[in-house]
Amino acid sequence: MIYLITGGAGFIGSNYVNHLIASNQKVIILDSLTYAGNLKNISLHLNEDNILIPATQKRLSSIRIEAESASIDFDYDIIAEKKRLADKTACFHTKQIRMESLTDEVKHLLIKNALVFVYGNICDSDIVSELMQISDYVVNFAAETHVDRSILEPDMFIRTDMYGTYILLEAARKSENLKKFIHISTDEVYGVATDHSFTESDPINPRNPYSASKAAADRLVYAYNQTYRLPATIVRPSNNFGPCQYPEKLIPLMTIKAIRNEPLPVYGDGRQIRDWLYVKDTARALDCIIKKGNIGEVYNIAGRNERENIDIVHFILMQLDKPKTLIRHIDDRPGHDRRYSLDDTKICEELGFSHTGNFEDKMASTIQWYVDNQEWWQQIIDYDSEYKVFMQSLYGSKTKS
Numbered sequence: 001m002i003y004l005i006t007g008g009a010g011f012i013g014s015n016y017v018n019h020l021i022a023s024n025q026k027v028i029i030l031d032s033l034t035y036a037g038n039l040k041n042i043s044l045h046l047n048e049d050n051i052l053i054p055a056t057q058k059r060l061s062s063i064r065i066e067a068e069s070a071s072i073d074f075d076y077d078i079i080a081e082k083k084r085l086a087d088k089t090a091c092f093h094t095k096q097i098r099m100e101s102l103t104d105e106v107k108h109l110l111i112k113n114a115l116v117f118v119y120g121n122i123c124d125s126d127i128v129s130e131l132m133q134i135s136d137y138v139v140n141f142a143a144e145t146h147v148d149r150s151i152l153e154p155d156m157f158i159r160t161d162m163y164g165t166y167i168l169l170e171a172a173r174k175s176e177n178l179k180k181f182i183h184i185s186t187d188e189v190y191g192v193a194t195d196h197s198f199t200e201s202d203p204i205n206p207r208n209p210y211s212a213s214k215a216a217a218d219r220l221v222y223a224y225n226q227t228y229r230l231p232a233t234i235v236r237p238s239n240n241f242g243p244c245q246y247p248e249k250l251i252p253l254m255t256i257k258a259i260r261n262e263p264l265p266v267y268g269d270g271r272q273i274r275d276w277l278y279v280k281d282t283a284r285a286l287d288c289i290i291k292k293g294n295i296g297e298v299y300n301i302a303g304r305n306e307r308e309n310i311d312i313v314h315f316i317l318m319q320l321d322k323p324k325t326l327i328r329h330i331d332d333r334p335g336h337d338r339r340y341s342l343d344d345t346k347i348c349e350e351l352g353f354s355h356t357g358n359f360e361d362k363m364a365s366t367i368q369w370y371v372d373n374q375e376w377w378q379q380i381i382d383y384d385s386e387y388k389v390f391m392q393s394l395y396g397s398k399t400k401s
């Protein structure tokens with residue numbers, strides 16, 4: 001079976017790719033290597049032949065979306081794009097390829113390789129349709145994923161999370177080979193949990209540009225199942241943690257700051273509640289959904305580990321033997337959702353998924369991963385200019401208390 005994994009160089013995607021390859025599956029990654037995509041996450045499976053750069057990227061210079069009342073031009077800076085690609089692939093051997101040869105080359109490479117990496121954007125219908133034709137399963141992880149970035153600049157979220165999903169769906173419905181389209185949505189589409197944990201039948205009520213664009217994609221996938229009978233299933237995981245998470249999210253950010261003895265910026269009183277799901281458990285749950293999940297349905301994946309953010313921060317400090325005086329409370333995020341909470345009875349009872357291990361051990365091994373892999377994150381925080389600009393724009397001006 002061939003799996004097309006979009007966003008497979010990102011955090012959850014790369015962990016899932018590593019899991020699939022360990023289970024002897026064949027994988028094609030389609031990833032545009034945004035700031036969050038990192039070839040090092042999958043470097044064990046990369047060699048001199050299997051990173052392909054299709055010539056069609058140039059055509060992305062202008063993507064025009066036409067609707068009845070309006071049209072939008074997406075201008076694309078080719079020079080900046082080329083520089084970014086050169087930086088992102090600097091330590092790797094890449095191969096340019098003509099579009100006409102893409103599918104044959106991928107099929108050929110998959111005979112000897114477990115993985116082929118294709119550099120490309122899910123908004124690029126040419127690449128997407130080529131790869132869709134030769135895939136049995138699609139798992140769509142590709143997305144802009146950081147709530148804070150969506151508040152600063154929603155534009156990319158609408159393009160990738162909504163429009164990109166639409167492009168994938170269009171190609172999927174024309175594919176004769178595709179067995180299942182698995183869409184990775186999020187628990188954030190439900191909005192704030194007040195009196196109960198959300199089940200799959202609860203209404204959605206997203207409250208920030210990230211969760212709203214994810215909710216739009218989630219419902220579009222459902223619409224393609226209902227309207228065109230596309231064999232699609234929607235997955236709503238809670239907050240993931242584990243190795244290879246970009247250092248803007250709570251656990252890697254706080255861990256790295258603590259390792260470096262830097263102040264830890266905590267939003268508001270830090271008492272926002274999230275449910276924490278280990279990324280390797282997400283991989284097991286996805287296997288279960290792909291094998292046994294019903295088409296047209298939604299499955300929550302929870303970790304059953306609801307914790308206040310401040311407790312997570314305290315745990316990290318304790319684990320690294322650092323003082324609580326490193327904590328700095330800063331102004332809260334606008335419209336910060338106070339609590340996310342998921343009920344995952346459905347996947348457990350209907351598909352036989354079970355929870356194993358305990359949260360503290362999984363957290364300890366995650367923190368240890370960041371201690372042991374300083375080169376991985378040092379590269380990002382010291383040399384990635386985009387990271388510096390973002391951290392400055394986000395935390396630079398916040399009031400300290």
Ligand SMILES: NC(=O)c1ccc[n+]([C@@H]2O[C@H](COP(=O)([O-])OP(=O)(O)OC[C@H]3O[C@@H](n4cnc5c(N)ncnc54)[C@H](O)[C@@H]3O)[C@@H](O)[C@H]2O)c1
Nearest residue numbers: 007009010011012032033034036037121122142143239240
């Ligand atoms: N991280 C979490 O806690 C969490 C929780 C629930 C759901 N999710 C969802 O899971 C998915 C993966 O999340 P993550 O945390 O691994 O994200 P991430 O930000 O670490 O990685 C996203 C990946 O997608 C790629 N990408 C972005 N835009 C693209 C485009 N237009 N075309 C092709 N590739 C593109 C990036 O290069 C990167 O490799 C997302 O859909 C996210 O909404 C994440």
